[in-house]
């Protein structure tokens with residue numbers, strides 16, 4: 001059962017994005033909904049995937065909330081080698097079982113803003129990562145997904161630091177995206193824009 005939160009207003013950033021977009025892109029952007037499920041551990045709502053309204057969706061029995069992307073979009077934010085990050089969770093939404101893909105959504109935002117789309121064709125993480133204080137190396141995989149990451153490096157499991165409610169989308173390969181919740185700190189290998197989403201932990 002999906003509860004659609006149609007009445008959530010658009011963020012100021014979403015209004016600006018829609019104002020710049022072509023009518024075709026406006027139509028696309030308004031089809032995207034972020035799906036939230038309850039966290040088994042503490043009952044908070046957390047992002048589970050992405051849903052595009054014209055896609056076929058096999059409804060699961062569990063309850064979900066769908067918020068329009070335009071109600072959680074908080075603009076873009078620059079990441080470079082001085083801004084380390086960790087992967088919040090494995091972006092299963094990019095397997096397309098739930099509709100639209102995060103990387104597809106990133107491409108629309110990049111296109112509307114006139115950003116370099118080539119940045120989304122490759123993994124943005126350096127091979128060298130830090131795991132438990134030690135440097136290790138992860139070779140890149142082939143496919144690229146829009147991964148949910150945070151620059152709040154003091155996460156515990158799925159939980160962001162108290163009071164912090166943003167996650168970002170960055171392009172990661174299947175190998176780097178695989179290392180979610182392992183406390184692996186990654187560093188960007190380029191300068192690029194991340195998409196900023198608000199309301200990660202709780203929206204109702």
Ligand SMILES: [Zn+2]
Pocket residue numbers: 123124125139140141172173174175176
């Ligand atoms: Zn990679």
